[in-house]
Amino acid sequence: MAVTWTVLVAGKTTSGSIANWVNRGDLPTENVLIEAEAWIYERLRVREMQASEAFQFDENASSEALPSGFLDPLHFLPYTWGDYLPFWALETFVAGRDEDGNLFEGTPCAWTIEGETAKVDVKCSDNFAGMLTYYDTPTALSVSNTTNFLTRRYPKLLRVAAMATAFEHMKDSDRAAAYFQGAEALVMEAHRTNDSYRRGPHA
Numbered sequence: 001m002a003v004t005w006t007v008l009v010a011g012k013t014t015s016g017s018i019a020n021w022v023n024r025g026d027l028p029t030e031n032v033l034i035e036a037e038a039w040i041y042e043r044l045r046v047r048e049m050q051a052s053e054a055f056q057f058d059e060n061a062s063s064e065a066l067p068s069g070f071l072d073p074l075h076f077l078p079y080t081w082g083d084y085l086p087f088w089a090l091e092t093f094v095a096g097r098d099e100d101g102n103l104f105e106g107t108p109c110a111w112t113i114e115g116e117t118a119k120v121d122v123k124c125s126d127n128f129a130g131m132l133t134y135y136d137t138p139t140a141l142s143v144s145n146t147t148n149f150l151t152r153r154y155p156k157l158l159r160v161a162a163m164a165t166a167f168e169h170m171k172d173s174d175r176a177a178a179y180f181q182g183a184e185a186l187v188m189e190a191h192r193t194n195d196s197y198r199r200g201p202h203a
Contacts (some may be wrong), residue, residue: 044157056127086109101165108120154186
């Protein structure tokens with residue numbers, strides 16, 4: 001049977017449903033599935049989660065809100081540049097300021113992330129635009145989005161994470177912990193196999 005949202009949230013008698021896997025008919029299976037997906041996306045970083053879009057720091061600005069669903073950065077390539085704008089972790093990021101504490105104006109030399117905001121090290125002297133590539137939160141499974149790359153490529157990871165979350169709802173901490181441990185191992189395996197696509201031919 002194909003793995004779909006409809007099957008996953010169905011009742012206990014439906015083979016392949018979360019309720020069937022844990023033999024419990026009174027679980028809020030839609031919530032369990034939402035929580036399991038969120039748990040996976042906190043940890044998983046694979047090619048299906050990558051996105052690119054135009055992004056701009058406006059003139060006289062030093063920060064811009066990140067795209068909705070942003071998880072982690074990959075790179076920011078300014079238009080006309082031959083290389084990426086260097087990314088610095090927030091704790092090592094330094095923005096130049098004058099003696100009054102005002103940011104210097106100019107062309108950015110580095111960027112970072114603070115919360116849900118992207119920041120550069122200067123106040124931009126002109127619009128500073130480019131392509132932002134990042135890990136994005138996939139659209140959640142739902143009645144209108146019944147399959148996704150998890151159901152197709154990583155059904156075992158989805159099943160184990162959903163069972164862990166279901167057992168957590170059932171207050172069965174031992175089985176929840178065991179299944180979360182298994183899901184962590186499957187995430188690590190997904191990362192290992194995902195690296196193979198990077199070894200393909202390059203122009």
